[in-house]
Each structure stands twice: as structure tokens, then as C-alpha cells.
Amino acid sequence: MELQKLPSHLSRYIVEQDYSRYTNIDQAVWRFIMRRLKEYLTQHAHESYAEGLTQTGITLEEIPRIEDMSQRLSQFNWKAVAVSGFIPPAAFMELQSLGILPIACDMRSLEHAMYTPAPDIVHEAAGHAPILIHPEFTKYLHEYAQIAKKSILNKEDLEIYEAIRILSDLKEDPNSTEDEIALANKNLEIASQKAIEPSEAALLARMNWWTAEYGLIGDLENPKIYGAGLLSSVGESVTALKPDTKKIPFSLNCLDYAYDITEPQPQLFVTPSFKHLTKVLREMADTMSFKIGGAYGLECAKKARTINTVELNSGLQISGQIINYLILDSTKALRDQTVTYLQLEGPSQLSFEGFELKGQGCKQHAHGFGTPVGKLKGSSKCLSEFSVSDLKSLHIQTNEIVTLEFESGIIVEGYLQNILSEKNKILLLSFKDCKVTLVEKVLFDPAWGQFDMAVGSQVTSVFGGAADRDAFGATEDFVAKRVVSPKRTPEFMALNELFGKIKNVRKTFSESTRASSEKTLDGIIERLNKDFPSDWLSRLEILEICVKYNLNPKGLNTVQDFIARKSTETSEDSNSLREGLRLIEKGI
Numbered sequence: 001m002e003l004q005k006l007p008s009h010l011s012r013y014i015v016e017q018d019y020s021r022y023t024n025i026d027q028a029v030w031r032f033i034m035r036r037l038k039e040y041l042t043q044h045a046h047e048s049y050a051e052g053l054t055q056t057g058i059t060l061e062e063i064p065r066i067e068d069m070s071q072r073l074s075q076f077n078w079k080a081v082a083v084s085g086f087i088p089p090a091a092f093m094e095l096q097s098l099g100i101l102p103i104a105c106d107m108r109s110l111e112h113a114m115y116t117p118a119p120d121i122v123h124e125a126a127g128h129a130p131i132l133i134h135p136e137f138t139k140y141l142h143e144y145a146q147i148a149k150k151s152i153l154n155k156e157d158l159e160i161y162e163a164i165r166i167l168s169d170l171k172e173d174p175n176s177t178e179d180e181i182a183l184a185n186k187n188l189e190i191a192s193q194k195a196i197e198p199s200e201a202a203l204l205a206r207m208n209w210w211t212a213e214y215g216l217i218g219d220l221e222n223p224k225i226y227g228a229g230l231l232s233s234v235g236e237s238v239t240a241l242k243p244d245t246k247k248i249p250f251s252l253n254c255l256d257y258a259y260d261i262t263e264p265q266p267q268l269f270v271t272p273s274f275k276h277l278t279k280v281l282r283e284m285a286d287t288m289s290f291k292i293g294g295a296y297g298l299e300c301a302k303k304a305r306t307i308n309t310v311e312l313n314s315g316l317q318i319s320g321q322i323i324n325y326l327i328l329d330s331t332k333a334l335r336d337q338t339v340t341y342l343q344l345e346g347p348s349q350l351s352f353e354g355f356e357l358k359g360q361g362c363k364q365h366a367h368g369f370g371t372p373v374g375k376l377k378g379s380s381k382c383l384s385e386f387s388v389s390d391l392k393s394l395h396i397q398t399n400e401i402v403t404l405e406f407e408s409g410i411i412v413e414g415y416l417q418n419i420l421s422e423k424n425k426i427l428l429l430s431f432k433d434c435k436v437t438l439v440e441k442v443l444f445d446p447a448w449g450q451f452d453m454a455v456g457s458q459v460t461s462v463f464g465g466a467a468d469r470d471a472f473g474a475t476e477d478f479v480a481k482r483v484v485s486p487k488r489t490p491e492f493m494a495l496n497e498l499f500g501k502i503k504n505v506r507k508t509f510s511e512s513t514r515a516s517s518e519k520t521l522d523g524i525i526e527r528l529n530k531d532f533p534s535d536w537l538s539r540l541e542i543l544e545i546c547v548k549y550n551l552n553p554k555g556l557n558t559v560q561d562f563i564a565r566k567s568t569e570t571s572e573d574s575n576s577l578r579e580g581l582r583l584i585e586k587g588i
Contacts, residue, residue, distance in 0.1 A: 090465060104118070153199050207255060215227035289461070300462065319350075346367070377407050506544075563581065
């Protein structure tokens with residue numbers, strides 16, 4: 001699908017990358033992270049990784065332009081779009097099902113160089129994109145997305161997603177306070193405690209976590225990395241391959257393992273091949289409501305308290321919040337029940353093949369929708385398969401009083417105004433002055449207005465979301481929000497200017513500029529010592545330039561003293577500094 005033809009409920013998540021927003025510090029952080037990643041992962045990632053970086057246009061020197069990445073990805077039947085931070089899982093999966101990789105265009109801060117709780121361009125571009133060149137993994141992702149977008153998510157899933165989004169944004173925002181972060185952590189804890197039973201969407205999220213995000217592949221004793229969460233974090237990738245991180249053969253058992261995005265994973269799953277991922281995914285799909293349908297699917301949707309779609313064997317799709325359904329024999333197991341009536345609450349929509357039927361949207365059914373399901377009494381086939389002559393023989397004609405008695409005992413009696421058909425299937429009978437009853441119970445009263453009766457004898461599928469999302473309108477699972485750009489202090493901008501000068505020396509150095517380069521570095525070092533005595537990355541970049549080009553500015557000894565002192569500390573910055581020194585020594 002061409003990006004300009006995306007439906008509006010998806011296109012609203014797409015933003016301009018605005019490359020000018022990236023600071024010199026952002027570029028330096030990208031470069032530092034990517035040098036470490038490539039050095040380690042060339043040896044320990046799946047063989048597609050190193051080639052994938054090149055093929056998808058990801059370099060060590062600069063943050064990639066997403067438009068350029070999209071052009072390169074097109075040779076592998078993918079496109080890329082820029083989005084802002086977290087987008088709802090349903091939107092992410094629908095984009096992915098169309099072969100579009102959403103890339104959060106935000107760049108992590110130096111404080112979170114090794115790991116950020118928020119989606120960013122390191123994770124999305126350098127993590128997800130390289131493995132897309134492998135056809136079997138691409139096949140898995142496409143099929144996963146097609147299945148995931150049909151999964152039913154619970155009200156609690158939406159609350160957890162929103163809590164995670166807020167927390168991750170606060171942690172990445174340099175202007176947020178400790179109290180704000182603590183409150184967001186507490187709200188996430190409260191939201192998580194409400195989710196007693198995982199939904200289909202939550203279970204599929206676990207599968208995604210243990211595969212596309214944190215997956216290992218190959219031999220159980222010596223696996224390689226392919227998950228984007230590991231491919232975008234050297235610290236986590238090193239931990240993942242240590243012997244004390246438990247390795248488990250990948251199977252449906254991964255669904256039994258919840259995950260915590262704030263902690264290192266105590267176990268990881270190893271697939272023997274990318275083909276095996278698809279095999280296990282299909283096993284999962286066979287357990288889901290969109291495949292099983294019936295009372296089982298309706299019960300999942302009822303518990304969810306979210307917008308879902310019921311599809312009948314006629315092809316008619318009914319979208320809204322399912323609050324109740326009637327069955328024929330309550331003594332049978334749920335999967336064996338015969339559904340006889342559906343009841344939806346709030347705005348509801350009737351569709352066919354994913355498109356809303358004319359005049360059958362949320363405006364028409366603003367307060368809910370109810371309909372009998374089943375065959376007419378004495379009939380061997382579904383009403384949707386009746387011909388015109390069949391209808392006439394049963395005195396079912398427009399502009400007449402019609403009485404329909406179903407096998408379940410439900411009776412529909414009213415003035416038939418219209419019969420709606422699509423592709424030789426009867427989908428809808430519209431009545432006025434209609435009464436629907438089951439024994440003495442009134443299911444629809446004439447005073448409630450027009451009665452649109454869905455036609456179908458079986459619930460063949462129940463799946464997440466509205467059938468026609470664009471026409472349905474805004475829903476809780478498709479809320480679009482933007483990450484607020486951090487406010488840049490004068491101090492930050494002054495440091496950023498120095499990073500720009502360092503980059504310029506590195507990119508323009510030649511023998512003819514040796515003297516001027518040393519003079520420029522001297523000026524930078526003097527400013528750093530005066531105004532930024534604790535910044536380690538700027539000094540590491542200066543040392544790298546001096547080692548690479550054998551430069552000896554007057555202030556080099558102060559840079560070396562700072563690095564020697566800092567590297568003996570035990571902070572996260574010091575760990576990063578030591579890794580940077582190791583790369584310089586190796587000439588990387």
C-alpha cells in the first residue's frame with residue numbers, strides 16, 4: 001500500500017522526521033551506540049544483521065533518514081514511516097500487516113545511551129530493520145501482524161499501555177521530576193495488578209516480546225541474537241548470551257512467561273529457525289476467537305469490555321461492545337454452544353468485507369444493537385441463502401407484516417421495509433413497528449424505533465476492533481499522541497555547539513588542516529574544562545580523533561587525566577567510557 005493511501009486512522013500517527021531536530025549531541029550518541037553495537041553484534045547476532053545494516057542504509061556515523069530507509073526497504077517489500085514515540089499496539093500491528101515499519105523518530109538522550117524505556121530510532125531502525133532482509137523472518141512478521149490485529153484486547157490492556165507510555169515519556173524527558181516518575185511507576189503497578197487474566201492481545205504481546213524483541217536463534221547452547229530489543233542494546237545483548245541467562249526452546253510455552261520492560265530478562269527463548277516461529281504462531285492462532293468464533297469468542301469479547309467485531313456466516317460484520325448473548329443449551333461446554341441472540345451496547349456498526357454498510361454506522365446505532373442468530377424454524381439452511389422465491393413462499397416480502405420464528409423460539413414480528421443483500425447473500429432485514437420476543441421476554445420493543453435484523457445462523461468469527469475502523473470513528477485503542485520535544489537549556493546548546501566543532505574536526509581533517517585542527521581542539525578542551533567538567537562523551541570523541549590522526553593539542557593531557565580518573569569509577573557512564581576506550585584501542 002502506498003503511504004499516501006493509508007486510511008486516516010493510521011495516517012494520523014505518521015509525523016515528519018524533521019531531521020533538523022537532531023542535535024550534534026544526538027548524532028554523537030548515535031555514533032557511540034552504533035560503534036559498540038556493530039563491533040559486538042557482528043560476532044553474536046544472526047548472520048543477516050551486518051548485511052542488513054548496509055542494505056537498509058544504516059550507517060555508524062549519522063542518524064538515518066527514514067525516507068531513505070523506506071526506499072531501501074522497498075526491495076524487501078517493506079516501507080518505513082516516522083512516528084512519535086509509542087503508538088497503540090493495534091495501530092503498530094496494522095501498519096506492520098501492510099508491510100510498513102513504524103520508526104519512532106525520537107533519539108534517546110546520553111543519559112539513556114545504553115537503554116531507553118521509550119521507543120526511539122536506535123531501537124526501531126538499528127534493531128528492527130536489519131533482520132527484515134531475511135525472507136523467512138519477514139514472512140513471520142507479516143503473518144504475526146495479520147493475526148495480532150485480530151486479537152481481542154481488554155480494557156486493562158489499554159490502561160497498561162497508557163501507563164507505560166506516560167512512564168517511558170517521563171523517564172526520557174530531562175525536565176521530568178523524580179516525583180512524577182514515581183507516580184507514573186505507581187500508576188503502572190496499579191494498572192498491571194488489575195490485569196488478572198491475560199487477553200489474547202496480551203498473550204500475543206508476550207510472543208512478540210520473546211521473538212521480535214528478545215529472540216535468540218540457532219543452537220540452544222550457542223545461539224545468535226535476532227530480537228530488536230537486544231540488537232539495540234549492547235548491555236542486554238551481552239547479558240542475554242551469558243550462561244546464567246536461562247535459554248528455553250521456543251514453543252507456545254512462551255505465553256506462560258510475562259515480562260517486565262524495566263528489568264533484565266531472566267530467561268530467553270531460542271528458535272531453531274525463523275520458519276519455526278511461523279509454525280508456533282499458527283498454533284497460537286488456532287486457539288483464538290477469530291478462528292473459533294461462537295460463544296467462546298463472544299465470551300472473550302464480553303469480558304474485554306472493548307470494541308470488537310462479530311462476523312456471521314452470511315458475511316455480515318457487527319462491531320461494538322458486546323455486553324450479552326443468549327445460547328440454546330447452557331449445559332454444554334462453551335465451544336459447543338449454539339448462539340441465539342447478540343446484544344451490543346453503545347455505538348455499533350454493520351459492515352460487509354470490512355466496509356460499513358450504507359446507513360448502518362454508529363449514527364444509526366448510537367445506543368447499541370441486538371439481533372437473533374440462527375435458522376428459521378423448519379428451515380434447513382440459513383436465511384442469508386434464501387432466494388426471492390424462497391422468501392415469497394414464506395410470506396417474507398417488503399411492505400408487509402412479517403413474522404419470523406427461529407429454532408431458538410425467538411419471534412420477530414413487524415412491518416418489513418427493506419431487504420439488503422450483497423453478493424447474493426441476504427444480510428439485513430429492516431422493520432418498523434417491530435417486536436422481538438423470547439417466550440415472555442421482550443428483546444426489542446416497537447417504541448425503540450427501527451429494528452435492523454442481522455441475518456446469519458452462526459457466529460463464525462469474533463475479532464478485535466471495528467470492521468471498518470475509519471468509518472467507526474475514534475476508539476480507545478487508537479488514540480494518537482505526540483512526544484513533547486525536550487526544552488533545550490542555554491547550557492545544553494553551548495555543549496551542543498562544542499560537539500558540532502568536534503564532529504567538524506573529525507569529518508574535515510587532512511594533513512593540511514593538522515595545525516588548525518589542534519588549535520580548534522585546544523579551544524574546545526578549554527571550554528569543556530571551564531564549563532562542562534563532567535561530560536565524558538565529548539572528551540572520548542576528542543581522544544579518538546587524537547589517536548586516529550596522531551594529534552597532540554596542548555590540552556590533551558587534561559582529557560587523558562579526566563578519562564583515566566573517570567574510568568576507575570563504577571557508574572554507568574564509566575562503564576560506557578571504558579567500552580569507548582576499548583573501541584579506540586581496537587581502531588573501531
